[in-house]
Amino acid sequence: MRKGQRTRQDILGQAVALASEYGLEGLTIGTLAGRLGMSKSGLFAHFGSREDLQLATLKNARERFERFVFSPALAAPRGLPRLRGFFQRWVAWADDPEIPGGCVILGATTEYDDRPGPVRDALVASQQDLRKALARAVELAVAEGHLGRDTVPEQFAFELFAIVFAAHHDRRLFKDPAAVNRATTAFEALIARNAPRGSEQSTAATGRSVPQFELFSSGDQA
Amino acid sequence: MRKGQRTRQDILGQAVALASEYGLEGLTIGTLAGRLGMSKSGLFAHFGSREDLQLATLKNARERFERFVFSPALAAPRGLPRLRGFFQRWVAWADDPEIPGGCVILGATTEYDDRPGPVRDALVASQQDLRKALARAVELAVAEGHLGRDTVPEQFAFELFAIVFAAHHDRRLFKDPAAVNRATTAFEALIARNAPRGSEQSTAATGRSVPQFELFSSGDQA
Numbered sequence: 001m002r003k004g005q006r007t008r009q010d011i012l013g014q015a016v017a018l019a020s021e022y023g024l025e026g027l028t029i030g031t032l033a034g035r036l037g038m039s040k041s042g043l044f045a046h047f048g049s050r051e052d053l054q055l056a057t058l059k060n061a062r063e064r065f066e067r068f069v070f071s072p073a074l075a076a077p078r079g080l081p082r083l084r085g086f087f088q089r090w091v092a093w094a095d096d097p098e099i100p101g102g103c104v105i106l107g108a109t110t111e112y113d114d115r116p117g118p119v120r121d122a123l124v125a126s127q128q129d130l131r132k133a134l135a136r137a138v139e140l141a142v143a144e145g146h147l148g149r150d151t152v153p154e155q156f157a158f159e160l161f162a163i164v165f166a167a168h169h170d171r172r173l174f175k176d177p178a179a180v181n182r183a184t185t186a187f188e189a190l191i192a193r194n195a196p197r198g199s200e201q202s203t204a205a206t207g208r209s210v211p212q213f214e215l216f217s218s219g220d221q222a
Numbered sequence: 223m224r225k226g227q228r229t230r231q232d233i234l235g236q237a238v239a240l241a242s243e244y245g246l247e248g249l250t251i252g253t254l255a256g257r258l259g260m261s262k263s264g265l266f267a268h269f270g271s272r273e274d275l276q277l278a279t280l281k282n283a284r285e286r287f288e289r290f291v292f293s294p295a296l297a298a299p300r301g302l303p304r305l306r307g308f309f310q311r312w313v314a315w316a317d318d319p320e321i322p323g324g325c326v327i328l329g330a331t332t333e334y335d336d337r338p339g340p341v342r343d344a345l346v347a348s349q350q351d352l353r354k355a356l357a358r359a360v361e362l363a364v365a366e367g368h369l370g371r372d373t374v375p376e377q378f379a380f381e382l383f384a385i386v387f388a389a390h391h392d393r394r395l396f397k398d399p400a401a402v403n404r405a406t407t408a409f410e411a412l413i414a415r416n417a418p419r420g421s422e423q424s425t426a427a428t429g430r431s432v433p434q435f436e437l438f439s440s441g442d443q444a
Contacts, residue, residue: 113394166384
């Protein structure tokens with residue numbers, strides 16, 4: 001990594017922390033320069049505008065999420081072990097010290113839901129990619145015979161998202177230590193509701209062909 | 223209502239709309255005065271500080287929520303009809319024209335989760351009151367025999383909150399018309415999972431004494 005790139009990464013680390021506390025909307029060239037002890041003109045050399053900075057920060061937050069949540073989950077065998085790994089890492093993400101003020105992306109969803117523009121577009125794309133990746137992981141669990149064939153992947157992904165969303169809320173706003181257990185109970189109930197029926201389980205045990213797609217598209221992992 | 227009070231209510235209506243779009247943190251005496259075509263000193267006559275304005279706006283948003291969601295739900299018989307009414311109104315709340323930018327309270331949760339102070343304290347109290355009211359409504363549904371006796375009210379309330387949270391997200395960020403159906407499917411599954419078992423249903427049918435508490439404490443309804 002060249003020096004310029006390293007500096008940019010350091011800046012983005014601070015930008016993510018700042019956006020985590022004050023929102024992506026609270027992130028300005030001025031406040032970031034102040035925190036870094038840099039001049040505003042020095043920062044402008046890296047980011048041409050406030051919007052550029054916001055977009056780069058969102059992208060960086062997403063990359064952190066992929067490192068912290070996606071990649072460790074991929075180490076687990078596909079199907080339910082991977083889905084459970086994903087869930088556990090995602091819930092734990094609320095306590096990651098790199099984002100002292102909570103998930104930047106989650107915070108941005110209420111900030112930008114009604115502000116048209118490139119930041120909102122990037123956020124929608126990011127949240128939809130995540131939901132699609134979850135639905136794909138659910139499809140894989142169906143193919144593995146870990147979930148029933150009448151499972152609706154988009155519905156499952158919606159509910160998984162809902163549970164993690166609420167866990168982050170209770171963890172961060174209420175500082176409630178019970179949040180993780182509540183979320184786990186809800187998630188296991190979601191799995192149980194979509195469990196394969198008796199006849200399907202035997203099919204799974206005899207082994208069927210399994211699609212070759214992975215939890216995430218290759219584009220997401222680049 | 224005296225003229226001063228009426229003016230204050232008009233101001234708060236605009237303040238809620240503004241906070242709905244730009245966040246409670248985006249609400250300043252200056253921006254609100256600009257939108258109302260009032261002088262800043264005129265606004266200061268009603269709210270002594272920005273924090274006063276934020277607290278009054280949060281309180282007003284909560285009163286609107288009670289009028290839009292709580293009160294109509296109370297018209298339904300207690301137990302499951304009331305819980306379902308509550309759920310339907312709450313999901314519909316995301317589209318209320320009084321809050322063009324979505325729920326002020328939900329938006330504030332990610333803004334203030336890590337900012338100590340009176341606004342955060344008021345928000346935590348408000349969210350905890352809501353969760354307790356939900357748990358109480360669940361207890362009532364258990365007492366009515368509509369839900370099983372092993373239902374954990376706090377768990378049920380957590381999951382109900384999660385589902386509505388995600389519905390608002392999908393409705394507002396994705397503009398996804400399927401959000402309401404997804405949420406309803408999830409909510410009905412939550413009810414089914416907590417349904418009374420066969421033996422309990424007969425107990426309910428023979429009638430048991432029912433506690434005299436209502437969906438919400440009398441304090442909430444004052």
